[in-house]
Amino acid sequence: MATNSNHNLRRQMLKVAHSLGLFFAMMVLCVPGLWIVLNSFRPTVEIMAKPPVWIPNELNFDHYRAMFGGIGEGGVPVLTYFANSLVISVTSTVIAILIGMAGGYAFARYKFKFKGGIFVGLMVTRAVPGVALSLPLFILFARVGIIDTHFGMIIAYVALNVPFTIWLIDGFFRQVPPELAEAAEIDGCTRWQAFWRVEFPVARSGIASAGIFAFLTSWNEYALASQLTRSTTSKTMPVGLLDFTSEFTLNWGGMCALAVLMIIPALILTFLVQKHLIAGLTFGGVKG
Amino acid sequence: MKRLKLPQWLVLLLPAIIILSAVVLIPLVLSLYSSFTSYRLTRPDSIFNWVGLFNYEKAITDAKFWAAFGRTVLLLTVALNLEMLLGLGIAIMVSKVTRGQRLLRTMMMFPMMFSPILVGFQFKFIFNDNVGLVNNALQSLGITDTAIPWLVDGNLAMFSIIFAEVWTSTSVFGILILAGLYAIPRDPLEAAKVDGCTALQSFRYVTLPFLMPFIYIAMAIRSLDVARAYDIVQIMTNGGPARRTELLWTLIGRTGYVDARMGYANAMGYISIFLAIFFTVYFFKKLTKSRQELGMGM
Numbered sequence: 001m002a003t004n005s006n007h008n009l010r011r012q013m014l015k016v017a018h019s020l021g022l023f024f025a026m027m028v029l030c031v032p033g034l035w036i037v038l039n040s041f042r043p044t045v046e047i048m049a050k051p052p053v054w055i056p057n058e059l060n061f062d063h064y065r066a067m068f069g070g071i072g073e074g075g076v077p078v079l080t081y082f083a084n085s086l087v088i089s090v091t092s093t094v095i096a097i098l099i100g101m102a103g104g105y106a107f108a109r110y111k112f113k114f115k116g117g118i119f120v121g122l123m124v125t126r127a128v129p130g131v132a133l134s135l136p137l138f139i140l141f142a143r144v145g146i147i148d149t150h151f152g153m154i155i156a157y158v159a160l161n162v163p164f165t166i167w168l169i170d171g172f173f174r175q176v177p178p179e180l181a182e183a184a185e186i187d188g189c190t191r192w193q194a195f196w197r198v199e200f201p202v203a204r205s206g207i208a209s210a211g212i213f214a215f216l217t218s219w220n221e222y223a224l225a226s227q228l229t230r231s232t233t234s235k236t237m238p239v240g241l242l243d244f245t246s247e248f249t250l251n252w253g254g255m256c257a258l259a260v261l262m263i264i265p266a267l268i269l270t271f272l273v274q275k276h277l278i279a280g281l282t283f284g285g286v287k288g
Numbered sequence: 289m290k291r292l293k294l295p296q297w298l299v300l301l302l303p304a305i306i307i308l309s310a311v312v313l314i315p316l317v318l319s320l321y322s323s324f325t326s327y328r329l330t331r332p333d334s335i336f337n338w339v340g341l342f343n344y345e346k347a348i349t350d351a352k353f354w355a356a357f358g359r360t361v362l363l364l365t366v367a368l369n370l371e372m373l374l375g376l377g378i379a380i381m382v383s384k385v386t387r388g389q390r391l392l393r394t395m396m397m398f399p400m401m402f403s404p405i406l407v408g409f410q411f412k413f414i415f416n417d418n419v420g421l422v423n424n425a426l427q428s429l430g431i432t433d434t435a436i437p438w439l440v441d442g443n444l445a446m447f448s449i450i451f452a453e454v455w456t457s458t459s460v461f462g463i464l465i466l467a468g469l470y471a472i473p474r475d476p477l478e479a480a481k482v483d484g485c486t487a488l489q490s491f492r493y494v495t496l497p498f499l500m501p502f503i504y505i506a507m508a509i510r511s512l513d514v515a516r517a518y519d520i521v522q523i524m525t526n527g528g529p530a531r532r533t534e535l536l537w538t539l540i541g542r543t544g545y546v547d548a549r550m551g552y553a554n555a556m557g558y559i560s561i562f563l564a565i566f567f568t569v570y571f572f573k574k575l576t577k578s579r580q581e582l583g584m585g586m
Contacts, residue, residue: 022381052424103304110297125312127564129516131541132557136315159311220403238403266401
């Protein structure tokens with residue numbers, strides 16, 4: 001009897017420790033971000049207050065009003081930045097996924113010379129940081145005349161995302177048994193039809209997870225964007241954050257408001273697809 | 289007339305190869321060439337001034353370069369190991385929860401949604417010695433009454449940067465390890481229980497080997513990211529105070545853009561890229577090996 005109650009006690013303690021640990025971990029992960037959200041609703045006086053004001057007196061929308069107010073009122077053209085970010089990220093994600101599907105399929109289904117070499121070569125392109133690429137790319141793009149255009153940003157981001165999408169999608173197509181597509185071909189499908197009707201549906205959730213990674217990368221990228229965009233015609237939101245800085249001061253409140261605007265779309269997207277994301281990672285990257 | 293017929297795999301790979309050559313390869317060749325010249329941004333014609341291996345010799349004998357190199361390796365080691373341990377812990381805790389997993393998973397991925405540059409600003413704000421969250425909290429709780437100079441003291445600044453780096457990327461490990469935990473087959477775990485393994489033993493000998501491929505993938509991805517860390521450090525400390533947090537790429541960025549010595553910066557860049565490639569290849573090898581041990585094949 002004694003051992004039994006001892007056992008129960010230990011189980012209870014473990015359960016409490018588990019909840020506490022989970023609570024603490026989630027707090028550390030979420031508080032820094034939530035603090036930014038909170039500060040976007042506080043007037044600058046309160047942010048800078050000493051001693052600190054922990055509980056805000058009221059919800060204050062000044063920073064949002066200033067931000068959306070346009071250039072004349074000390075605002076920043078955030079809606080234009082938002083639209084630029086959205087167009088550039090969505091287009092480059094779609095293109096990167098299409099190219100990734102073609103490339104991943106080639107790696108998964110064909111045997112050819114230098115396969116390993118080409119694969120490593122693709123991955124190595126990811127070792128080059130944006131800072132190193134930005135100047136030569138700037139010179140190149142200036143020659144071609146696509147500096148400060150959506151088009152230039154889109155092709156830069158497609159190149160940034162293609163290696164990773166190929167890698168993930170390759171793993172997914174390997175999961176689909178080749179016999180499945182062969183059977184479809186015997187039943188009279190062309191290879192193209194067999195791909196869309198049989199292999200694509202099976203690999204769909206992996207492709208979705210590659211898409212999220214590509215979208216988040218483009219949505220958040222800064223080093224390249226800061227060099228390749230010059231004006232409101234193509235500036236994205238991460239570059240827009242710098243509009244809130246001047247040489248000696250930082251407009252924290254305004255910056256927080258723009259940060260909230262940046263996070264919301266990413267948050268919605270991730271919440272919607274996180275289940276696919278995990279399924280995708282399980283089969284795509286590892287078993288490949 | 290005979291039509292030129294390319295093999296199918298090449299046709300499929302062609303778009304990827306074309307776009308990567310245009311956006312990555314050509315700029316790389318350009319900067320590789322300029323690393324053998326005395327190219328300065330202020331004097332564009334200096335790009336034709338061939339100096340051979342001079343820039344590389346200078347980089348190899350430059351103490352500042354090796355200091356930045358060492359710091360990057362330090363950040364890589366500390367951050368990757370911490371992220372791995374914390375990610376493993378969080379993933380295990382989340383996988384044991386029976387209700388509300390969807391919400392917990394989204395919370396777990398919350399930091400992943402932050403742009404690196406935003407993370408930089410965020411932690412510059414949080415560790416601000418005057419109005420930052422950390423000092424405010426410490427002072428309100430009465431733990432200290434002086435303002436701790438988080439970003440002004442060299443050692444504390446490095447700590448703050450590691451904290452920011454770990455905060456953003458523990459999720460990457462967490463999510464990959466969680467994916468691994470979901471995929472573990474039940475049979476070996478039950479067999480271990482029947483054979484009388486304790487929880488710790490079955491974790492050590494059944495769960496962990498199964499998770500290793502997932503951990504190595506996260507390591508490979510993250511080692512590339514940390515080796516080219518730039519945005520966060522650039523915003524938080526700009527390599528200061530007195531170069532105490534200078535990493536490879538902040539040093540290279542400063543040499544190239546601020547001092548305008550692009551040729552020299554590119555030479556250092558090439559050495560750094562080899563560091564990144566070394567780590568990636570190392571983790572990929574480990575990954576392949578642990579896959580084979582599990583009989584997953586390649």
